[in-house]
Amino acid sequence: MDISHASSLSKTDALALRYGEDAIPAAGPWNDAIALLASHRSIRGYRSDALPDGTLETLIAAAQSAATSSNLQTWSVIAVTDPEKKAAIARLSAGQKHIEQCPLFLAWIADTARNERLGAEEGVTLEVLPYLETFLVAAIDAALAAQNAVVAAESIGLSTVYIGAMRNNALEVAKILGLPQGTIGVFGLCVGYAAPGVANEVKPRLPQEAILFHDTYGTPNESKLRADYDAKMAAFSARNDMTQDTWSRRVIGRMGKIAALGGRDRLVAALNAMGFPLR
Ligand SMILES: Cc1cc2nc3c(=O)[nH]c(=O)nc-3n(C[C@H](O)[C@H](O)[C@H](O)COP(=O)(O)O)c2cc1C
Structure with missing residues (x-):
């Protein structure tokens, strides 16, 4: 059974690739299937x-x-x-x-x-x-x-x-x-x-705090979380030859004008x- 390269990563390594070292969530149960999901890249x-x-x-x-x-x-x-x-x-x-x-x-x-x-x-x-x-x-x-x-x-x-x-x-x-x-x-x-x-790096995602809420929608830290994520995406983009460097610029580029549709x-x-x- 080939679970591809995923199973070679530890939980911490896989989560660090997905979120960055400073935003590793306190994930509990873990297995090869979850490691595979966490290592997805287009x-x-x-x-x-x-x-x-x-x-x-x-x-x-x-x-x-x-x-x-x-x-x-x-x-x-x-x-x-x-x-x-x-x-x-x-x-x-x-x-x-x-x-x-x-x-x-x-x-x-x-x-x-x-x-x-x-x-x-x-x-x-x-x-x-x-x-x-x-x-x-x-x-x-x-x-x-x-x-x-x-x-x-x-x-x-x-x-x-x-x-x-x-x-x-x-x-x-x-x-x-x-x-x-x-x-x-x-x-x-x-x-x-x-x-x-072909560039093959796992693309970082927003920290869980930005998208996972408990009982009520929202977080008071959204602006700071976005700024931190922008920095991560800028570094990722530089390493992977992407044009828009931050996540914010990418969102604006993709959603700012009808022509982008x-x-x-x-x-x-x-x-x-x-x-x-x-x-
Ligand atoms: C429904 C859907 C449509 C997408 N369409 C395109 C597309 O037309 N061209 C492309 O290069 N990527 C496309 N993507 C890939 C996303 O850009 C990619 O999933 C996102 O940037 C996150 O990167 P990752 O999948 O490597 O984690 C699409 C993704 C989804 C879910």
Whole structure:
């Protein structure tokens, strides 16, 4: 059983990489599975090597083992390996080269169409289908499933990166993937072996005090915690050739202007066009 490199790290070392030496949380129980989770990092450069036979099916078994709201299973996944389709999706997803490089690109689909077909075959109108709640259920379930696939992939020495930019041009992507009404791609996932020399450091996160509250929302220390984290991310960014150096600048860069949405400001229209009125 390959739990990848995770099990070689002690709890303290793994937490120091995730939070920095000065913000190691007082974590208790620990095992190889948690060490694997704590050592996650996105990878944006891939070797072209094919995956071992059955890898896709293994990842999907992990994905389908995630919890799913009311067992509705309102998601599907499309394994894209056709180089032309991957190139087209890459072009529509801010030109991210790793989509073309990776041997397996998984397009995760919020899918209420299967249940709609069930209703049609049973002669029943599923009244909840047009509601925002139903889309949210489908998108959440797709994300939970995909994250199980990510963990499974990392546990066998593979790397991944999510592709939210697949929503930049959701209708064009839908055409490429042959998506019917009642479905939409919510994000992609590159899967493969990390190329040599690709920056491979664990990215620090906010200290737990900034996001973990007890009984009531909030912490009085948020500004200081953010400043400390900005310093950590600046150092991380310098070591990893990232453009925006602090976390604050990255958030502002990503959330400060509509243009940063890369076309996702048109998402409601795309959802409507794909048969999600979002009532
Ligand atoms: C839903 C989702 C969409 C993402 N989309 C992209 C993307 O389009 N391109 C990319 O390079 N990274 C993407 N990421 C990866 C994040 O940038 C990454 O997880 C974050 O910077 C933290 O880094 P880490 O995963 O290495 O810890 C996405 C992550 C998530 C969860």
